Amino acid sequence: xxxxxxxxxxxxxxxxxxxxxxxxxxxxxxxxxxxxxxxxxxxxxxxxxxxxxxxxxxxxxxxxxxxxxxxxxxxxxxxxxxxxxxxxxxxxxxxxxxxxxxxxxxxxxxxxxxxxxxxxxxxxxxxxxxxxxxxxxxxxxxxxxxxxxxxxxxxxxxxxxxxxxxxxxxxxxxxxxxxxxxxxxxxxxxxxxxxxxxxxxxxxxxxxxxxxxxxxxxxxxxxxxxxxxxxxxxxxxxxxxxxxxxxxxxxxxxxxxxxxxxxxxxxxxxxxxxxxxxxxxxxxxxxxxxxxxxxxxxxxxxxxxxxxxxxxxxxxxxxxxxxxxxxxxxxxxxxxxxxxxxxxxxxxxxxxxxxxxxxxxxxxxxxxxxxxxxxxxxxxxxxxxxxxxxxxxxxxxxxxxxxxxxxxxxxxxxxxxxxxxxxxxxxxxxxxxxxxxxxxxxxxxxxxxxxxxxxxxxxxxxxxxxxxxxxxxxxxxxxxxxxxxxxxxxxxxxxxxxxxxxxxxxxxxxxxxxxxxxxxxxxxxxxxxxxxxxxxxxxxxxxxxxxxxxxxxxxxxxxxxxxxxxxxxxxxxxxxxxxxxxxxxxxxxxxxxxxxxxxxxxxxxxxxxxxxxxxxxxxxxxxxxxxxxxxxxxxxxxxxxxxxxxxxxxxxxxxxxxxxxxxxxxxxxxxxxxxxxxxxxxxxxxxxxxxxxxxxxxxxxxxxxxxxxxxxxxxxxxxxxxxxxxxxxxxxxxxxxxxxxxxxxxxxxxxxxxxxxxxxxxxxxxxxxxxxxxxxxxxxxxxxxxxxxxxxxxxxxxx
Numbered sequence: 157x158x159x160x161x162x163x164x165x166x167x168x169x170x171x172x173x174x175x176x177x178x179x180x181x182x183x184x185x186x187x188x189x190x191x192x193x194x195x196x197x198x199x200x201x202x203x204x205x206x207x208x209x210x211x212x213x214x215x216x217x218x219x220x221x222x223x224x225x226x227x228x229x230x231x232x233x234x235x236x237x238x239x240x241x242x243x244x245x246x247x248x249x250x251x252x253x254x255x256x257x258x259x260x261x262x263x264x265x266x267x268x269x270x271x272x273x274x275x276x277x278x279x280x281x282x283x284x285x286x287x288x289x290x291x292x293x294x295x296x297x298x299x300x301x302x303x304x305x306x307x308x309x310x311x312x313x314x315x316x317x318x319x320x321x322x323x324x325x326x327x328x329x330x331x332x333x334x335x336x337x338x339x340x341x342x343x344x345x346x347x348x349x350x351x352x353x354x355x356x357x358x359x360x361x362x363x364x365x366x367x368x369x370x371x372x373x374x375x376x377x378x379x380x381x382x383x384x385x386x387x388x389x390x391x392x393x394x395x396x397x398x399x400x401x402x403x404x405x406x407x408x409x410x411x412x413x414x415x416x417x418x419x420x421x422x423x424x425x426x427x428x429x430x431x432x433x434x435x436x437x438x439x440x441x442x443x444x445x446x447x448x449x450x451x452x453x454x455x456x457x458x459x460x461x462x463x464x465x466x467x468x469x470x471x472x473x474x475x476x477x478x479x480x481x482x483x484x485x486x487x488x489x490x491x492x493x494x495x496x497x498x499x500x501x502x503x504x505x506x507x508x509x510x511x512x513x514x515x516x517x518x519x520x521x522x523x524x525x526x527x528x529x530x531x532x533x534x535x536x537x538x539x540x541x542x543x544x545x546x547x548x549x550x551x552x553x554x555x556x557x558x559x560x561x562x563x564x565x566x567x568x569x570x571x572x573x574x575x576x577x578x579x580x581x582x583x584x585x586x587x588x589x590x591x592x593x594x595x596x597x598x599x600x601x602x603x604x605x606x607x608x609x610x611x612x613x614x615x616x617x618x619x620x621x622x623x624x625x626x627x628x629x630x631x632x633x634x635x636x637x638x639x640x641x642x643x644x645x646x647x648x649x650x651x652x653x654x655x656x657x658x659x660x661x662x663x664x665x666x667x668x669x670x671x672x673x674x675x676x677x678x679x680x681x682x683x684x685x686x687x688x689x690x691x692x693x694x695x696x697x698x699x700x701x702x703x704x705x706x707x708x709x710x711x712x713x714x715x716x717x718x719x720x721x722x723x724x725x726x727x728x729x730x731x732x733x734x735x736x737x738x739x740x741x742x743x744x745x746x747x748x749x750x751x752x753x754x755x756x757x758x759x760x761x762x763x764x765x766x767x768x769x770x771x772x773x774x775x776x777x778x779x780x781x782x783x784x785x786x787x788x789x790x791x792x793x794x795x796x797x798x799x800x801x802x803x804x805x806x807x808x809x810x811x812x813x814x815x816x817x818x819x820x821x822x823x824x825x826x827x828x829x830x831x832x833x834x835x836x837x838x839x840x841x842x843x844x845x846x847x848x849x850x851x852x853x854x855x856x857x858x859x860x861x862x863x864x865x866x867x868x869x870x871x872x873x874x875x876x877x878x879x880x881x882x883x884x885x886x887x888x889x890x891x892x893x894x895x896x897x898x899x900x901x902x903x904x905x906x907x908x909x910x911x912x913x914x915x916x917x918x919x920x921x922x923x924x925x926x927x928x929x930x931x932x933x934x935x936x937x938x939x940x941x942x943x944x945x946x947x948x949x950x951x952x953x954x955x
Contacts, residue, residue, distance in 0.1 A: 208347040209308045210495045217303035218294040220245040221519035228525035234509040235499040236549040237517035243499035247465040252283045253304045256316045257345040277325040350461035358383040360440045361425045384426035390458045391416050397457040445473040462494045470502040479504035516552045556586040559600045561621040563592050567653050574775045577786035584790045619645040622652040625698040627727040633713045654745030657769045666772040672762045686751040687739040694743045885923040892943040
């Protein structure tokens with residue numbers, strides 16, 4: 157007969173008992189297996205016993221913003237997302253999971269079964285800080301229970317449910333796994349949980365608070381009343397941890413806590429001072445950032461939790477310190493062997509985390525995981541600097557990217573500020589990124605495709621480029637080239653951004669601020685004189701721009717080098733150099749501005765600079781084209797493509813005449829065409845679709861299964877677009893069929909042994925991206941891939 161284990165007597169909790177909204181670490185439980193044992197001999201850090209297993213997943217059903225969302229978690233989790241996206245709600249849910257499960261499970265010795273002791277909550281504040289119980293439910297629909305399910309690495313799942321019954325909140329648990337025993341369940345729900353909200357200041361005078369009273373005040377979130385007392389108790393019990401805190405403060409703020417004094421017989425208040433540059437100050441004189449860091453660290457080292465729920469710890473810190481704060485929590489998590497959940501809006505803190513730690517919280521999704529775990533190339537994009545972690549998070553929220561060619565966006569930012577369009581602001585519906593050149597447009601298009609797979613929604617990517625003096629007769633070929641690459645490109649009408657500073661009205665106003673009054677005709681004459689002085693420079697830049705774009709043409713569109721130069725000169729010589737609009741459109745803005753400022757300095761004795769022109773700019777002097785562009789981009793819509801302005805008159809050798817700073821729309825001889833649509837080929841090469849055909853196509857289901865064509869003419873069905881394997885992709889795929897699981901590096905070395913490693917990796921990476929999206933290849937792990945059974949059945953390996 158197996159030895160019977162005596163059932164441990166447990167006092168039944170009364171109905172009025174409520175789970176505290178405070179950190180569970182404030183509730184001492186010496187019998188808990190995971191509770192730390194403290195050393196009373198040398199004051200060193202306590203040794204931790206076997207700790208609770210960490211959460212791998214948590215599922216929220218009808219909880220606050222979440223209808224049904226499962227989070228896949230890591231040891232260190234940084235929660236990002238816009239306001240009201242559910243970051244703090246997730247922290248409350250994790251705390252509620254542990255607090256509602258703990259202490260309410262009993263075992264029936266005879267039946268060998270586990271039961272959950274059901275009870276009623278006295279208030280919804282035991283779960284979330286709100287007075288209305290209905291606010292705990294998604295859409296305030298209380299008909300079905302709120303469910304919180306925690307999953308662990310061993311496969312064990314525990315669920316707790318909250319029902320609204322007769323005006324009260326009834327708590328119950330799901331079926332407990334049969335493998336659990338009275339002792340082993342503590343391995344899952346016995347974690348010490350610390351919930352740390354945004355902290356607020358300290359009292360100028362703080363009476364001493366005993367340990368019991370400190371726990372009670374912490375349970376009510378009154379941290380400002382126990383700041384100094386907590387430090388004193390930490391100094392008494394674990395002086396080594398005070399030294400640890402001082403090391404962190406020295407590194408972050410170049411200060412340390414110099415004294416913590418209180419005499420039980422003589423003192424009423426606890427005195428805490430810090431030292432900065434050799435001088436001592438009371439802690440109440442310090443900044444909010446320093447106080448917040450000390451409060452958090454003191455609380456953590458004193459209570460030693462194993463689950464840290466930290467809500468916006470960067471709120472009072474300078475941006476320079478926010479990025480370093482994450483290393484503080486890494487150190488604390490390592491010391492305590494704790495799992496960390498940290499919500500933040502700080503871009504610096506987000507960029508300090510890795511993609512495998514960052515979770516973009518979106519309550520509309522059913523599955524959320526760290527962004528680096530979704531697609532293999534996401535981490536690579538961050539590592540090589542194409543996009544940083546915070547930008548990646550914003551893109552996944554807005555699902556819109558606007559890529560600007562220019563590196564210096566200060567002029568555009570100034571125009572946006574004057575027009576109040578909010579294009580660059582946080583409320584913009586687009587994430588704005590500089591590509592540092594047109595040649596980098598393609599990689600941002602691929603970024604959008606990769607992130608579309610991560611977000612499970614299409615990420616719209618739009619591009620804005622300068623005209624760069626490209627001759628008008630190349631406009632159609634350039635548009636076709638971009639369209640062939642799948643790029644939606646808007647081309648500005650002027651040479652570059654600096655060209656938008658060249659305006660008679662703007663120059664006149666800038667000169668007036670410098671005490672120089674000149675008429676508009678005098679300024680126009682000087683601008684045209686400057687243009688004539690650098691005519692050869694402008695011609696040379698147009699030749700160079702034409703040659704650069706010609707390199708990307710193929711077939712009939714490609715020009716002979718000498719013929720292209722002759723045609724460019726012919727176009728340039730036909731320009732009207734007495735037309736101010738022509739000059740400020742075609743001439744290079746930087747060079748023309750430099751010559752204008754030089755002539756103004758020599759002829760009128762005034763030092764005019766680009767910065768002066770930018771600061772003098774007003775809303776009225778911002779060109780109509782830029783205002784319209786900002787309004788379109790800030791509220792981008794896939795159904796309304798950004799217009800691309802192409803001057804048809806310029807193809808005849810002259811540009812349309814209209815005031816550069818006028819609010820009027822372009823002249824009637826300027827054709828406006830969507831950038832996303834390829835220009836019509838001559839002789840009716842492009843067949844136009846009738847409105848009826850377009851309507852039918854729009855009504856077709858987007859995810860309808862289609863056939864994938866391969867070289868062998870075999871077809872399969874998948875919910876993806878048609879895929880035609882190129883020679884390189886077929887080479888990669890066949891190599892996978894021969895050798896099975898391979899890494900990207902091994903594939904590149906095997907398939908392209910005679911090419912440069914970087915180029916081979918690029919080819920393989922692009923091929924793998926397409927094959928993965930078409931479900932022909934699956935990822936095994938650590939960047940390894942293998943061909944799927946579906947693909948293996950349809951493509952025979954090369955012999």
